[in-house]
Amino acid sequence: MIWNGSNECMSRDEMRELQNRRLRTTVERVYHNSTFYRAKMQELGIMPVDIETIDDLVKLPFTVKTDLRDNYPFGLFSAPMSEIVRLHASSGTTGKPIVAGYTRKDLSTWSEVMARTFAAGGCTRQDIFQIAYGYGLFTGGLGAHYGAELLGASVIPISAGNTEKQVQLMTDFGTTALCCTPSYALYLAEAIHDMGAQNKLKLKYGFFGAEPWTNEMRRELEEKLHIKAYDIFGLTEVMGPGVAYECEAQCGMHINEDHFLPEIINPATLQPVKPGEVGELVFTTITKEGMPVIRYRTKDLTNLMYDDCSCGRKTVRMHKIMGRSDDMLIIRGVNVFPSQIESVLLEFGETAPHYHLYIDRVNNTDTFDIHVEVRPENFTGDMTSMLNLGKRIEARITSVIGIRPHVKLVEPRSIERSTGKAKRVTDNRKLY
Amino acid sequence: MIIKQLSVFIENKTGRLTEVTELLGKAGINLSAFSIVESSDFGILRVILSDPESAMKLLTKHGFTVTLNDVICLYVPNTPGTLNEALQILSENDVAVDYMYAFAMKDDIARVVIKPDNIERCIEVLQRSNLQLAKASELYEF
Numbered sequence: 001m002i003w004n005g006s007n008e009c010m011s012r013d014e015m016r017e018l019q020n021r022r023l024r025t026t027v028e029r030v031y032h033n034s035t036f037y038r039a040k041m042q043e044l045g046i047m048p049v050d051i052e053t054i055d056d057l058v059k060l061p062f063t064v065k066t067d068l069r070d071n072y073p074f075g076l077f078s079a080p081m082s083e084i085v086r087l088h089a090s091s092g093t094t095g096k097p098i099v100a101g102y103t104r105k106d107l108s109t110w111s112e113v114m115a116r117t118f119a120a121g122g123c124t125r126q127d128i129f130q131i132a133y134g135y136g137l138f139t140g141g142l143g144a145h146y147g148a149e150l151l152g153a154s155v156i157p158i159s160a161g162n163t164e165k166q167v168q169l170m171t172d173f174g175t176t177a178l179c180c181t182p183s184y185a186l187y188l189a190e191a192i193h194d195m196g197a198q199n200k201l202k203l204k205y206g207f208f209g210a211e212p213w214t215n216e217m218r219r220e221l222e223e224k225l226h227i228k229a230y231d232i233f234g235l236t237e238v239m240g241p242g243v244a245y246e247c248e249a250q251c252g253m254h255i256n257e258d259h260f261l262p263e264i265i266n267p268a269t270l271q272p273v274k275p276g277e278v279g280e281l282v283f284t285t286i287t288k289e290g291m292p293v294i295r296y297r298t299k300d301l302t303n304l305m306y307d308d309c310s311c312g313r314k315t316v317r318m319h320k321i322m323g324r325s326d327d328m329l330i331i332r333g334v335n336v337f338p339s340q341i342e343s344v345l346l347e348f349g350e351t352a353p354h355y356h357l358y359i360d361r362v363n364n365t366d367t368f369d370i371h372v373e374v375r376p377e378n379f380t381g382d383m384t385s386m387l388n389l390g391k392r393i394e395a396r397i398t399s400v401i402g403i404r405p406h407v408k409l410v411e412p413r414s415i416e417r418s419t420g421k422a423k424r425v426t427d428n429r430k431l432y
Numbered sequence: 433m434i435i436k437q438l439s440v441f442i443e444n445k446t447g448r449l450t451e452v453t454e455l456l457g458k459a460g461i462n463l464s465a466f467s468i469v470e471s472s473d474f475g476i477l478r479v480i481l482s483d484p485e486s487a488m489k490l491l492t493k494h495g496f497t498v499t500l501n502d503v504i505c506l507y508v509p510n511t512p513g514t515l516n517e518a519l520q521i522l523s524e525n526d527v528a529v530d531y532m533y534a535f536a537m538k539d540d541i542a543r544v545v546i547k548p549d550n551i552e553r554c555i556e557v558l559q560r561s562n563l564q565l566a567k568a569s570e571l572y573e574f
Contacts, residue, residue, distance in 0.1 A: 374441060376497045381439030382530070383469045383476055390473075408473045411443050413495055 003119035003151070004112065007258045008313045012306075015314070019261055020053045022286035027051045027060070030292055033078040036071055037061075037294060054261060057284060058272065062295045065098065068237060072096040079103050079290045089137040090236040100139070100236050101290040107146065109287055113242035113256045114147020120247045120254070120311075121205045121230040123177050125152025128202075130173075132166055132180035132188070133210065134420060135159040139240025140210050144179045147242065153177065160184060160419040163191045174202045182213035182221065182229075183422035186353060189224040203227045209234065209241055211421040212321055214339055216346030220353050231320060237296050238283045244318055249310045252317030259287045262316065263295070264304055267325050278303045280325060281318065299325050329427065331359055332366045332403050338424050341370060341405075344397050350378045350389055354415045357405075361429045368405040370397070373412050433555045433565045434502045435545070436484040440477040441497040442468075452477060455494055461487050464571050465545060467533050478533075480505075480545065482572040502551050505566035506544040506558065510536040515544065518563060522548070525557040 002008050010018065027048045030037035040061040041047070050059060068076055073096075077084065085104050089097040102110070123129070129148040133140030141159055148155045156173060158166060160180065166188055169175065178185065185208055192198055203225055209232035221229045233253050234241035243260050244253035255262050264279040265272055273279040281298045301324065305317045323337040330336070338357060346353055352373040360367045372393070379386075390407045398404040416423075442448050449468075456463065456479075465480040481487055484500055491498045508514040515534065522529065528549040536542035543566070548554035558565060 374497055376492070376499075379439070379441050379497045379499050381437075381476060381478075381499045381501045383471065386441075386474070386476070387471060409441075410474070411441060411495070412497060414443065 001119045001122065001124065002311070002313060003116040008116060008254070008315055010258070010314055012314065015257065016054065018258055019286060022258075023054055023057070023261065023284065024048070024051060026284070026286050026288075026292050027294070029289070030078050030294060034076065034292075036067070036076055037078075057261070057263065057295065060284075060294050062270070062282070062297050063237075063293050064297050065237070065299075068098045069096050073099045074101060076293070077101045077291050084290050086142075087137075088139045088142075088236060088240065090139070097137075098236055100240070103289040106239075106288050106290045109259055110143060110239055110242055111146040111150040113239065113259060114143055115150040116256065117232055117242055117245035118148055118151050118153070118177070118207065120245050121177075121207060121228065122248070123148070123151060123153055123205060127153040127176045127204075128156065128174055129153040129177045129179065130156045130158060130166070130170060130175040132158055132160050132178065132184060132419075133241075134161075138420070139234070139236050140181075143234070143240035143242060144207070148177075148179070163188060163419075164195070167191050167195050167197050170203070171197050171200045176202055177205045177207065178203060178225070178227070179207045181210045181418070181420055181422070182208040182217055183211065183417070184419050185221050185225065185229075186217075187417045187419070189221065192225070201226075205230065207232050207245075212324075212327075212339055214342050214346060215320070216343055217353060220346060233318070233321070235283075235298060237293055238285060238298075239288065243283070247309065247311035247313060251309060252305050252319050254309070254311075254313050254315040254317050255304075257315050259285065261286050262304060262318065264302070265297075267297075267299075267301075273303075276303055276305070278319075278322065281321075301325060327425075329357075329359065329425065331368050334402050336368075336401050336403070340400055341397060342424075344393065344400055345372055348393060348396070351375055351393070351409070352412060354412075354417075355424065356415050357425045359425070359427045359429060366429065368403065370405045370407050371410045371415060372407060373415055374409050376412060433504055433559075433567065434551060435480060435505050435566065435568050435571060437465075437501045437503045437545070437547070438477075438479045438481065438484050438487055438491075439499050439501055440479070440491060442475045442477050444470075444472070444474055449477070451494075452491065452496065455490055456481065456487060459486070459490055461490075462572070465533070465543075469531070480571060484572070501547060503545050503547045504551065504554060504558070505571065506546060507541050507564040507566060508544060510538070510540055510542045514542070518544070518558070521557060521561050521563070522546075522554065525553070527554045527557055 084101040086102040135141030206227045206229045230246045233244040244255040261284040263282040267280040300321045355372040358369040462482040469476045530547040532546040534544040
């Protein structure tokens with residue numbers, strides 16, 4: 001279902017006009033209300049009047065994560081604190097957290113884009129919606145909450161964790177839609193199985209995001225939970241979840257470009273790439289009031305698709321994130337993305353989708369170990385076939401990435417599960 | 433003549449093995465044979481015990497990865513040449529041995545556990561040559 005027909009199906013020309021107007025308003029706003037952006041623009045000798053259309057975006061400076069950290073907590077806000085009605089912060093694993101501030105209108109925008117997201121997957125006010133994203137400073141829980149509520153679904157604000165209770169409520173309340181990280185969804189699937197609840201559930205849809213996940217992981221979740229699994233994309237700096245979402249065609253994610261203007265740049269040259277080319281995703285918010293961001297570099301790699309989508313929406317689509325320019329590992333001189341490893345493991349299907357990468361340096365050479373859990377149903381008791389499985393996985397990974405890992409088969413449940421974003425890499429090398 | 437052997441996937445971690453033996457012991461399950469096949473990262477425990485089905489349920493419940501395999505247990509007199517004789521018979525009849533383990537004390541019949549590639553054929557061939565195979569009931573209760 002299309003939640004907002006006029007905006008989601010607007011023609012390219014009309015969208016451009018809308019974006020032009022909104023960009024001009026936003027540039028005015030940040031120039032006059034944010035010392036940070038005014039200083040940046042003055043450095044480049046740019047005035048708001050120099051920005052007339054979205055083609056003028058290239059004249060504007062970029063914003064990066066460290067800008068938010070360096071101006072912690074409220075340095076990037078463009079509204080006085082009296083107008084900020086909500087503060088969120090993302091976990092700062094290194095350094096200070098990223099803080100976002102929202103005005104009342106921002107919260108309304110956020111609910112709107114989230115309602116579009118869930119409606120696109122088929123949710124209606126008849127659905128029973130279980131939100132297993134953490135509620136609190138993390139944007140996932142409350143973001144999903146207000147969107148599902150606007151949509152009219154019956155929201156269960158259970159937050160993350162307390163897995164047994166999650167399954168109990170799923171069974172007792174007849175949950176039809178689940179929203180959480182894909183790795184937690186896998187954990188829930190295991191718990192559902194352990195508790196023998198598989199046939200007692202009414203799950204129909206899953207909306208998963210906040211961490212990267214492959215199409216193979218999608219198939220795994222759809223099979224295990226008997227649902228249709230939808231990808232959702234967002235980031236705290238731009239809003240939270242709700243920046244982009246899949247429709248029933250699942251051919252990339254529609255970006256809510258009437259609110260978040262996307263660009264793809266070459267991360268090395270910082271220039272816009274040719275249409276359709278892969279590069280770094282950049283966003284300019286054009287309706288946010290509390291903390292608008294100009295040309296925010298996400299470090300996520302993808303490409304944009306402007307061709308027609310069978311769902312009828314005309315908004316531009318982004319491909320599933322292909323990797324991050326900073327999650328990328330360089331092992332023995334070769335670029336490796338954890339998602340490549342995940343794809344191979346899930347393609348094989350003979351091990352569980354739980355793995356962890358260990359990288360170290362021994363005698364000046366990088367070592368690369370992959371721990372992957374065996375699947376009880378694939379254990380024949382035969383040593384040869386187990387060793388063989390390890391070797392076959394090693395061979396396939398080698399052909400995909402170009403270097404050979406050591407694959408170690410480990411017992412089921414021995415790799416740490418997470419209720420939020422899964423940490424799949426331990427890099428013990430001291431590289432900097 | 434088919435003996436059920438339990439195979440357990442065990443990571444090469446201290447204490448993992450005793451967890452298994454503790455669980456089995458507390459459940460009153462008696463062990464008849466116990467060996468480990470090892471590799472650098474993990475091992476496979478091979479156990480013949482008094483109640484293979486219960487043991488499997490018990491260990492699975494406690495998070496172990498287990499499966500049951502069919503093996504045979506051959507009796508041979510504990511004198512030189514008897515094992516060779518048995519293995520020759522198998523080899524002449526194209527029965528391959530995947531693995532085996534055996535033990536004997538002085539003045540005792542040797543017990544030889546064999547995992548053949550084709551268990552029905554193995555049993556048929558050995559019985560045809562009048563070799564003695566243990567019945568499952570001689571090793572454990574059903």
